[in-house]
Amino acid sequence: MTRYLVRRIAFALFLVVAVSSASLVLARLAPGDYVTESLGAQAPRETIERERARFGLDKSIGAQYRAWLAAAVRLDFGSSMQYGRPVRDLIPERAANTAVLAVTALLVATFIGLPLGVVTGSRPDSLFAHAIRSVSLVLLSMPPLLTSLFLVFVAARTGWFPIAGMRSPGAPPEGALVDLLRHLVLPTMALGAPLAAMLERLQSQAMSEVVGEPFVMATLARGVPRARVVWRDALKAALRPIAAVYGLIVGTLLSGSFAVEVISAWPGLGTLMLGALRTRDVYLVAGCAGAGALFLAFGTLVSDIALAFVDPRASDTSHEQAAGA
Amino acid sequence: MSRRLGLVIVAFAVAAAIGAPAVAPHGITDHFGLLLNAPPTLPRLVDDQGSLHAPFIYPWRRLSQLEQRYEEDRSVRIPLAWFSGGHLVRSSNETAAPLLLLGADSFGRDVFARLAFGARLSLGLAITAALGAMLLGAIFGTIAGYYGGTLDDLLMRTTDFVMVLPAMYVALALRSVLPLVLTATQVFGLLAAIFAVVGAPFIARGVRAIVRSEKQLEYAAAAQALGASDLRLLARHLLPAARGFLAVQMTLLVPAFIVAEATLSYVGLGFPDQLASWGTMLHDASTNIRVFADFPWLLSPAAAMFLVVLGLNLVLQDSRSPADTRRGANASLLG
Numbered sequence A: 001m002t003r004y005l006v007r008r009i010a011f012a013l014f015l016v017v018a019v020s021s022a023s024l025v026l027a028r029l030a031p032g033d034y035v036t037e038s039l040g041a042q043a044p045r046e047t048i049e050r051e052r053a054r055f056g057l058d059k060s061i062g063a064q065y066r067a068w069l070a071a072a073v074r075l076d077f078g079s080s081m082q083y084g085r086p087v088r089d090l091i092p093e094r095a096a097n098t099a100v101l102a103v104t105a106l107l108v109a110t111f112i113g114l115p116l117g118v119v120t121g122s123r124p125d126s127l128f129a130h131a132i133r134s135v136s137l138v139l140l141s142m143p144p145l146l147t148s149l150f151l152v153f154v155a156a157r158t159g160w161f162p163i164a165g166m167r168s169p170g171a172p173p174e175g176a177l178v179d180l181l182r183h184l185v186l187p188t189m190a191l192g193a194p195l196a197a198m199l200e201r202l203q204s205q206a207m208s209e210v211v212g213e214p215f216v217m218a219t220l221a222r223g224v225p226r227a228r229v230v231w232r233d234a235l236k237a238a239l240r241p242i243a244a245v246y247g248l249i250v251g252t253l254l255s256g257s258f259a260v261e262v263i264s265a266w267p268g269l270g271t272l273m274l275g276a277l278r279t280r281d282v283y284l285v286a287g288c289a290g291a292g293a294l295f296l297a298f299g300t301l302v303s304d305i306a307l308a309f310v311d312p313r314a315s316d317t318s319h320e321q322a323a324g325a
Numbered sequence B: 001m002s003r004r005l006g007l008v009i010v011a012f013a014v015a016a017a018i019g020a021p022a023v024a025p026h027g028i029t030d031h032f033g034l035l036l037n038a039p040p041t042l043p044r045l046v047d048d049q050g051s052l053h054a055p056f057i058y059p060w061r062r063l064s065q066l067e068q069r070y071e072e073d074r075s076v077r078i079p080l081a082w083f084s085g086g087h088l089v090r091s092s093n094e095t096a097a098p099l100l101l102l103g104a105d106s107f108g109r110d111v112f113a114r115l116a117f118g119a120r121l122s123l124g125l126a127i128t129a130a131l132g133a134m135l136l137g138a139i140f141g142t143i144a145g146y147y148g149g150t151l152d153d154l155l156m157r158t159t160d161f162v163m164v165l166p167a168m169y170v171a172l173a174l175r176s177v178l179p180l181v182l183t184a185t186q187v188f189g190l191l192a193a194i195f196a197v198v199g200a201p202f203i204a205r206g207v208r209a210i211v212r213s214e215k216q217l218e219y220a221a222a223a224q225a226l227g228a229s230d231l232r233l234l235a236r237h238l239l240p241a242a243r244g245f246l247a248v249q250m251t252l253l254v255p256a257f258i259v260a261e262a263t264l265s266y267v268g269l270g271f272p273d274q275l276a277s278w279g280t281m282l283h284d285a286s287t288n289i290r291v292f293a294d295f296p297w298l299l300s301p302a303a304a305m306f307l308v309v310l311g312l313n314l315v316l317q318d319s320r321s322p323a324d325t326r327r328g329a330n331a332s333l334l335g
Helices: A002-029 A034-039 A045-055 A061-073 A087-122 A127-140 A144-158 A173-211 A214-221 A226-263 A269-279 A282-310 A317-323 B002-018 B111-147 B149-164 B167-177 B184-214 B218-225 B230-266 B278-286 B296-316 B322-327
Strands: B044-046 B052-057 B060-064 B069-072 B078-084 B087-091
Touching (some): A002 A061, A002 A282, A002 B167, A034 A045, A034 A269, A087 A127, A087 A173, A087 A269, A087 A282, A127 A173, A127 B296, A144 A173, A144 A226, A144 B230, A144 B296, A173 A226, A226 A269, A226 A282, A226 B149, A226 B230, A269 A282, A269 B167, A282 B167, B002 B111, B002 B296, B111 B184, B111 B230, B111 B278, B111 B296, B167 B184, B167 B230, B218 B230, B230 B278, B230 B296
Antiparallel strands (some): B052 B078, B078 B087
């Protein structure tokens, strides 16, 4: 187990370094840089030269990368050109906002999607199962981009919840949590609803397969109550394929969160990275990408541990290779 | 039943895209300066007196230029003109009362026409990119599955790596490396290439698994014993086994790419604004703060996207094998 963890952490480090390095180099290769984007092409030559030197943009890509990497080892990720603040201070705040959004959405999706999937998978012909399946199909056809547009539309028409942002300006500090929760409703639903539908479908499929297996029949024959068989024995077996999928969901969640953040003006990592990419703020781009990679590595690690928990066979090497990377 | 409904929806969208010049009453840049943000004109059969007529419309009368509020002018009936001037249907008096089935946008352009022409770009891009992803995926998947060994390990490690990355960010980062302003053709090619690369690993994994298990079967051994070359064995015997899998993945990739184009264009990194794609239309709508409260017809590209994706999901219903999901080789996870 220790060896396994060490290897996973090594991979996480590799992922973060590779992704942030690649995005730094890519952003640097892009035509134009922060100075020309912000000052415009008409700016005097000396000003441009001076600003470039200030940001380290006058060096070659290789030299700039080496300087950045050497500083990054000491946890100094450079300064954002746009904000004039160290990337290290800028990222955690925005990353936390994305994490709040993503984790809430994942929890909502899990607590709605999985139980419904168990019900529809174990009694596929009931009226309830048909209704849920139809709703799932509709939600599956609405990726976060569409759900967030739709919910903003509903919110703008009805005024039930705030349509954008994370906090109301001038809200009293004692009501801050309630205010945050009210702002969280829309983006969470937008991100969580399609995910809940996907989890419901997957769980339902897994469940309907497990319910047909001999061990379920045998347990039922021994007189164990149906509800108990479904919710304890069959569910545990059916969780395996779902747990395997969670590792890939983290990426889906981050992608979806990008669309939601842009549309509902949620101040997260996605909007920060978009701004950084547009202004060619290379150190901030690298920082955002690195933070995203960290999320990803952490998410896949947690899901692998969860997989090992529901399926002890998964900790042997062959499975690790299939689920890992 | 629902499967057929899905086919009908998808067929309608494709037909509208192909026949856009005939289906749409106007071009994508025709604008009606007096009808900025005008609501949809409703084709009617019955007038205010309750008498029946051939389909007609009432023209819009502007109540307030500043607030862009309009009212139907019930005093004049404008009959619709069928099959005139190369268009399926338009108003018989285009200058005074154009037929705006889904209203007009902030520039007074016909939203329905832009939607139909936009389907060409949006669907065309998604289908091209999906075909590219299948081609790449099939090539790498077969190589990995057929030859095995180190090459297989290397390829599968790479696909694992690309698959965990959030597809949207990869596309975003790759897109923003290139100049912000590109021509439409360049954007089309570029986005198709980026999407194909991001989608290919999902295909490659599935194809690899299929090729690997098929090549152990007797018929493959028989073909080999008869002296079939590797290439022949792959192209004639092993790849056809993956046909069903590829068809399912195609219907999963297309919706993912439609939405990806819309997201990129929405944030201004997709097609140039003056073109009509479903994404640029949403981008235009997003710059109008009154869109949600007062001009909801500007969101019709979102509705169109929903219908097409729903149609594809209906077609796909139950044909997706759980085994593919378990392998993690499923493009439905492509975020």
